[in-house]
Amino acid sequence: MDSFEYRNGRLHCEEVALSKVAERFGTPVYVYSRDAIERAYLDYAQALEGHDALVCYAVKANSNLAVLNILARLGAGFDIVSLGELERVLKAGGLPEKIVFSGVGKQAHEIKKALGVGIRCFNIESEAELERVNQVAGECGKIADISFRVNPDVDAGTHPYISTGLKDNKFGIAIGEAERIYCHAASLPYVNVVGMDCHIGSQLTEIAPFMDALDRLLMLIDQLATQGIQIHHLDLGGGLGVCYTDETPPTPQTYIAAVLEKLGDRPLGLIFEPGRSIVANAGVMLTQVEFLKCTEHKNFAIIDGAMNDLIRPSLYSAYQDIIPVELRQEGEVKAYDLVGPVCETGDFLGKNRELNLQAGDLLAVCSAGAYGFVMSSNYNTRPRVAEVMIDDGEMFAVRARETVADLMRGEVMLPKGH
Numbered sequence: 001m002d003s004f005e006y007r008n009g010r011l012h013c014e015e016v017a018l019s020k021v022a023e024r025f026g027t028p029v030y031v032y033s034r035d036a037i038e039r040a041y042l043d044y045a046q047a048l049e050g051h052d053a054l055v056c057y058a059v060k061a062n063s064n065l066a067v068l069n070i071l072a073r074l075g076a077g078f079d080i081v082s083l084g085e086l087e088r089v090l091k092a093g094g095l096p097e098k099i100v101f102s103g104v105g106k107q108a109h110e111i112k113k114a115l116g117v118g119i120r121c122f123n124i125e126s127e128a129e130l131e132r133v134n135q136v137a138g139e140c141g142k143i144a145d146i147s148f149r150v151n152p153d154v155d156a157g158t159h160p161y162i163s164t165g166l167k168d169n170k171f172g173i174a175i176g177e178a179e180r181i182y183c184h185a186a187s188l189p190y191v192n193v194v195g196m197d198c199h200i201g202s203q204l205t206e207i208a209p210f211m212d213a214l215d216r217l218l219m220l221i222d223q224l225a226t227q228g229i230q231i232h233h234l235d236l237g238g239g240l241g242v243c244y245t246d247e248t249p250p251t252p253q254t255y256i257a258a259v260l261e262k263l264g265d266r267p268l269g270l271i272f273e274p275g276r277s278i279v280a281n282a283g284v285m286l287t288q289v290e291f292l293k294c295t296e297h298k299n300f301a302i303i304d305g306a307m308n309d310l311i312r313p314s315l316y317s318a319y320q321d322i323i324p325v326e327l328r329q330e331g332e333v334k335a336y337d338l339v340g341p342v343c344e345t346g347d348f349l350g351k352n353r354e355l356n357l358q359a360g361d362l363l364a365v366c367s368a369g370a371y372g373f374v375m376s377s378n379y380n381t382r383p384r385v386a387e388v389m390i391d392d393g394e395m396f397a398v399r400a401r402e403t404v405a406d407l408m409r410g411e412v413m414l415p416k417g418h
């Protein structure tokens, strides 16, 4: 979290004191650093310089238009999984020819729109989906460039809920069936086989699983060549982990160097789809302590942020650092469970955290730039929070806080007499 540091005991995002952000926009609020996003993207782009390669940011990690626009201006491509994400990327200035479309359940209208704007490639995840893409493309009078997401059956060594490359997972086509399915695709009139992709899971902290998957895919690519099927690009998905607490994931440079070494002089284009490693540590969520509730058994700090604002701790038991926005000299450090106002026992952002707290204190939940706001909900009729971008010492509201009226928009009561 290089962009977030204490200056004279006050947590800053670059030159901006986070207490000022809370004062102006209220809490809870997500705060992102443009500089951190750019540096994380450039780590990938620079490591790939001189190669036929594209970095397609995984929009699902953080789809705020300002985030997408910052990346589009740097020339990034995008990995999307829905029509909504496609519309966002186009609105943010992303180029269709740099978009890859992933996901297990692409609907006909989504495929049609993506074909219409001319995306680069459909990452197909099943034979049924292949048939659908072929049919829709035929109806539109187009030929769709496709890749198959191959499930290499490797253990990514990550949390089971975010592991995707095992044969029990719903994602991709089984590696054992890939040759047959590729041959079938090659016989269809409205698809053009151009690539192969995989994504074995998220928050990987070792290179080995990526390399295992790569070995298996390269063998498959060679096997397909003997059938006359040429693979032009290999898309290795996302998945590179970040440091939430004490993890030491490989840097993009180390990971990419290992990939390039293994590829040698094969004439293969490369695509990466990083999400978390671009935005996680470029953001925090600020929350305020409402009450302290201390008993002889337990100390609770009841905060205004909840599981609906940031669900990772409740959903995956994920650990994210929670640190004070202003360091306090007086008072006493105690172990607190940091719990929100939502009516669920599972509503916590952190447990057993050693903190020196008073009601009214501001806290920053760290590494919240990825899978934070995007996974938030309106549970308990809680409006989704604001998002703020820090750029060059200035704060910009890049998403306004929802109002309760926003939440009721579109709802109607039954008419009288019913």
Ligand SMILES: Cc1ncc(COP(=O)(O)O)c(C=O)c1O
Pocket (backbone or CB within 6 Å): 058, 061, 079, 102, 103, 199, 201, 202, 203, 237, 238, 239, 240, 273, 274, 275, 276, 277
């Ligand atoms: C197909 C695909 N690509 C890319 C990503 C982004 O992954 P990460 O945020 O771990 O880089 C995901 C999510 O895990 C995904 O499912």
Ligand SMILES: N[C@@H](CCCC[NH3+])C(=O)O
Pocket (backbone or CB within 6 Å): 060, 162, 202, 203, 312, 370, 371
């Ligand atoms: N949402 C997950 C990661 C899933 C990645 C989606 N393919 C997380 O918060 O860690």
